[in-house]
Amino acid sequence: MKTNHLIIIPIVVFALIFSSCTNSSKSQSELSATSNPEMNIFIDSLLQKMTLEEKIGQTVLFTAGADITGPTLDENYVSYLKEGMLGAIFNIHSAKGARDFQKIAIEETRLGIPLLFGYDVIHGHKTIFPISLGEAASWDLKMIERSARVAAEEASASGIHWTFAPMVDIARDPRWGRVSEGAGEDVYLGSQIAKARVRGFQGDDLSKNNTILACAKHYAAYGAAEAGRDYNTVDMSERALRSTYLPPFKAALDEGVATFMTSFNELNGVPASGNKFLLSDILRDEWKFDGFVVTDYTSINEMIPHGFSKNEKQAGEQAINAGVDMDMQGGIFLRNLKNLVEENKVSEKRITTAARKILEMKYRLGLFDDPYKYFDEQREKDTHCKQEYLDDAKDMARKSMVLLKNEHEVLPLSKNKKIALIGPLAKDESHIIGSWSAQGDRSGKAISVFEGMEAFLGTSKNIKYTKGCEIEGNDTSNFSEAIRIAKQSDVVVMVLGESEGMSGEARSRTNLDVPGVQKELIAAIKKTGKPIVLVLMNGRPLTLEYENKVADAILEAWFPGTMGGAAIADVLFGAYNPSGKLPSTFPRNVGQIPIYYNYKNTGRPWDPEKKGDNYKSRYLDVPNSPLFPFGYGLSYTSFNYSDLKINKNEFNFNENIEVSVTITNTGKYNGEEVVQLYIQDVFGSVTRPVKELKRFKKMMLKTGESKKVLFTLTLNDLAFYTQDMSFKAEAGEFKLFVGTNSDDVLETRFELK
Ligand code: NOJ
Numbered sequence: 001m002k003t004n005h006l007i008i009i010p011i012v013v014f015a016l017i018f019s020s021c022t023n024s025s026k027s028q029s030e031l032s033a034t035s036n037p038e039m040n041i042f043i044d045s046l047l048q049k050m051t052l053e054e055k056i057g058q059t060v061l062f063t064a065g066a067d068i069t070g071p072t073l074d075e076n077y078v079s080y081l082k083e084g085m086l087g088a089i090f091n092i093h094s095a096k097g098a099r100d101f102q103k104i105a106i107e108e109t110r111l112g113i114p115l116l117f118g119y120d121v122i123h124g125h126k127t128i129f130p131i132s133l134g135e136a137a138s139w140d141l142k143m144i145e146r147s148a149r150v151a152a153e154e155a156s157a158s159g160i161h162w163t164f165a166p167m168v169d170i171a172r173d174p175r176w177g178r179v180s181e182g183a184g185e186d187v188y189l190g191s192q193i194a195k196a197r198v199r200g201f202q203g204d205d206l207s208k209n210n211t212i213l214a215c216a217k218h219y220a221a222y223g224a225a226e227a228g229r230d231y232n233t234v235d236m237s238e239r240a241l242r243s244t245y246l247p248p249f250k251a252a253l254d255e256g257v258a259t260f261m262t263s264f265n266e267l268n269g270v271p272a273s274g275n276k277f278l279l280s281d282i283l284r285d286e287w288k289f290d291g292f293v294v295t296d297y298t299s300i301n302e303m304i305p306h307g308f309s310k311n312e313k314q315a316g317e318q319a320i321n322a323g324v325d326m327d328m329q330g331g332i333f334l335r336n337l338k339n340l341v342e343e344n345k346v347s348e349k350r351i352t353t354a355a356r357k358i359l360e361m362k363y364r365l366g367l368f369d370d371p372y373k374y375f376d377e378q379r380e381k382d383t384h385c386k387q388e389y390l391d392d393a394k395d396m397a398r399k400s401m402v403l404l405k406n407e408h409e410v411l412p413l414s415k416n417k418k419i420a421l422i423g424p425l426a427k428d429e430s431h432i433i434g435s436w437s438a439q440g441d442r443s444g445k446a447i448s449v450f451e452g453m454e455a456f457l458g459t460s461k462n463i464k465y466t467k468g469c470e471i472e473g474n475d476t477s478n479f480s481e482a483i484r485i486a487k488q489s490d491v492v493v494m495v496l497g498e499s500e501g502m503s504g505e506a507r508s509r510t511n512l513d514v515p516g517v518q519k520e521l522i523a524a525i526k527k528t529g530k531p532i533v534l535v536l537m538n539g540r541p542l543t544l545e546y547e548n549k550v551a552d553a554i555l556e557a558w559f560p561g562t563m564g565g566a567a568i569a570d571v572l573f574g575a576y577n578p579s580g581k582l583p584s585t586f587p588r589n590v591g592q593i594p595i596y597y598n599y600k601n602t603g604r605p606w607d608p609e610k611k612g613d614n615y616k617s618r619y620l621d622v623p624n625s626p627l628f629p630f631g632y633g634l635s636y637t638s639f640n641y642s643d644l645k646i647n648k649n650e651f652n653f654n655e656n657i658e659v660s661v662t663i664t665n666t667g668k669y670n671g672e673e674v675v676q677l678y679i680q681d682v683f684g685s686v687t688r689p690v691k692e693l694k695r696f697k698k699m700m701l702k703t704g705e706s707k708k709v710l711f712t713l714t715l716n717d718l719a720f721y722t723q724d725m726s727f728k729a730e731a732g733e734f735k736l737f738v739g740t741n742s743d744d745v746l747e748t749r750f751e752l753k
Contacts, residue, residue: 017061047359103473115371121151128440133486134182134580136190145199157210163213167218180435187243188693194255216265230505262279294325323663402581409636411555425495426630429447433562450465468521489530495521498730531553532553538559597629597630631674637669664704665703679692
């Protein structure tokens with residue numbers, strides 16, 4: 001890459017300031033932030049020229065006011081920008097819009113430091129992929145990486161340098177609406193997906209104009225909000241924090257994630273944005289993170305109602321000293337840091353460090369070489385919704401769907417069946433793309449289930465459609481029409497679920513049933529005696545006991561994105577054999593929550609087979625088991641697991657554990673299976689979960705085909721936070737399980753000596 005400040009930034013003062021730094025011949029991001037001497041010289045020299053106010057300016061992030069997700073505290077960002085008091089803007093999502101603001105930064109500020117543009121690009125930008133939880137259900141890391149790559153291609157063409165993704169919060173409470181944004185309940189799966197997403201967004205060279213900075217959020221333990229109520233309190237042991245909630249953040253960091261975002265919650269009495277333990281002790285000192293930390297939206301300000309800061313000034317002091325580098329939307333750093341330095345409550349060095357981290361990312365993106373490199377409107381037009389991206393989105397949607405039930409092989413449907421297509425989501429082109437769908441089109445671009453089926457069949461002559469009811473509300477007046485068309489059909493396909501706005505931020509629910517009168521609609525259709533195929537769209541695990549009783553087949557489609565209807569048609573008619581597996585446990589009822597597969601055994605584990613076994617850890621009214629366990633998902637074919645073997649029975653601490661198992665496709669369709677390996681450390685200096693996912697492999701098997709799958713476990717896979725909090729494996733007995741879901745497994749044992 002050529003360095004060409006002088007050509008593209010015709011400002012004399014800028015040229016004078018930067019001319020000493022323009023003779024670099026290497027790409028800015030060829031070297032990492034810590035080992036890039038040219039970058040260090042450049043940033044050192046820039047920092048020397050910056051006033052304290054200008055350094056503070058780098059730590060300020062304001063929204064452009066387009067997609068406001070919370071209270072806007074200050075909208076005078078243009079004047080701040082001209083004064084060099086604004087380092088980054090979010091919620092601008094067009095090349096032209098971003099260029100206009102960049103021009104001000106470059107041409108009208110004293111130092112001409114480029115702005116950074118951020119946006120919530122969560123599951124696609126224009127071409128919308130399934131919601132993140134749905135993508136996680138694919139267990140297909142290559143495809144998940146590809147989805148993030150496509151999002152980065154499209155977003156970067158719209159002038160976006162930085163996405164506030166991936167969300168890597170482990171979530172075990174489906175009442176929490178933000179379950180939809182993450183990768184589910186599991187530490188290992190969540191960590192692998194975190195890495196895949198970071199790779200996809202950032203690519204291997206941040207200086208390319210189609211790569212964007214990723215952001216691991218929300219640090220930390222946000223998914224553990226009490227009672228699943230968003231923004232609520234989190235109180236947990238350090239062991240639980242380090243074992244369950246931190247690993248996906250560490251995985252993102254190991255993959256080179258550029259930024260971290262703090263969370264809204266307090267953790268053990270200290271709000272995340274003022275939490276030195278999280279931000280400095282762990283993130284910087286222990287993990288050696290060298291990117292920058294941004295807060296979530298006004299979360300420094302929120303330390304006042306949390307009861308942690310007595311006023312804004314103190315909140316600013318606590319946040320910057322804890323390790324926050326950039327203040328999102330709160331304006332607290334802007335208004336208070338200078339005074340805090342003058343009063344010796346914050347060192348100028350700390351502010352210089354924060355500014356340095358932010359400037360380094362701008363440098364690594366190549367913005368000092370060419371601040372306009374992301375703003376090519378022709379590229380923007382050419383890039384959005386390219387056919388190859390739409391194909392990828394369709395493929396991802398197909399892979400994300402989970403077949404929960406398929407009695408009497410009602411699926412796949414044969415093409416000549418008369419179909420009654422019923423439900424508020426059957427012809428929908430808006431909810432189908434899901435929440436946090438950035439610039440995804442809600443007005444006709446997305447393919448509805450009706451359109452998908454019609455296109456698949458080449459005609460709609462065998463499809464009779466009616467809505468039946470709304471997603472919410474209690475209007476049953478269209479039931480009679482639904483019953484009428486059901487009676488005329490061979491099979492009823494019902495497309496039901498949540499509205500897209502029922503999951504996501506601030507969307508907690510205490511009732512996880514399919515909302516409104518949709519359940520009553522199923523009951524009415526059931527009376528016709530016609531087979532029912534239920535297609536669900538939802539952003540979280542729902543309680544589906546009733547639906548599971550009455551429907552013949554259930555396909556969990558999540559919110560499948562722009563190509564959702566086409567993908568659903570492929571699955572329903574058997575052009576794609578479903579292969580998704582649940583990344584989150586589906587409870588029987590809300591009273592079981594939190595429910596997840598890797599629980600502890602307790603001193604009184606309940607054995608449902610033993611009658612009259614009272615005084616055990618159980619409920620009186622429902623079994624302990626969920627409706628659908630973690631890792632569960634059916635296929636149109638069947639798989640047999642056999643010959644689970646470990647290379648030895650005993651291992652010393654230097655040896656790897658080699659596991660083999662044979663999988664055979666015993667059904668009549670080719671299909672993909674996700675082979676899952678779990679372990680249990682039977683006893684330890686602290687108790688261990690009954691199962692922990694350690695490996696998985698997704699693979700295709702033709703009918704009748706057998707494949708031997710090999711897994712290698714290392715000592716690290718057996719390690720945990722022991723009683724003295726050191727992370728290590730302990731000698732003793734282990735169980736090892738391999739199977740098709742967390743509940744249905746073959747079992748063997750080995751010993752670590
Ligand atoms: C608040 C959300 O919690 C966060 O996930 C998001 O990135 C920011 N708003 C910016 O929109």
